[in-house]
Amino acid sequence: MENALSRIINPDSAGKERTRLTKAIVLAVRGLAQQTEPGVETRDLAAFIALALAIVAGTIDVSVAAWEKRDYWVKADRFRMDWAWAGHLAEKMRRAVQTDDWGTVAEVAALTAQKLNKITVPAGNRLGKPWVGAWEELKKR
Secondary structure, eight states: OOOOOOOOOOSSOHHHHHHHHHHHHHHHHHHHHTOSSOOHHHHHHHHHHHHHHHHHHHHHHHHHHHHHHTTOHHHHHHHHHHHHHHHHHHHHHHHHHHTTOHHHHHHHHHHHHHHTTTOOOOTTOSOOOTTTTHHHHHHHO
16 A cells, blocks of 8 residues: 655644734734833733734745745735835834833834724634733843
């Protein structure tokens, strides 16, 4: 008998990770908007947004690699342009959180909310609070 192996399918694709992270970012932006003054949770929320946006920006090239293999250059370039904001806002948010520039944090959060305004998060989501401990993680980097 011949041993036939099936294809290995990765259920955690870059697109699924990006979708999960964008929903978590929307929740974090909502939480940040409810904060009245900077505190531990505020730092965690802002740091999480910075870290998550950086990860989202990192998934873009992985997503377009398959299109480029098939010579869909225009589609790949359009996708990159559509998501170019994520890396810029991630860096801006990181700098703002590290320097306690809360005005810039609010500005970046508002810009992020505008970019992700079509993302819907159900009321009974299972994302929890992924931002807990994000400030400590950001300080390590």
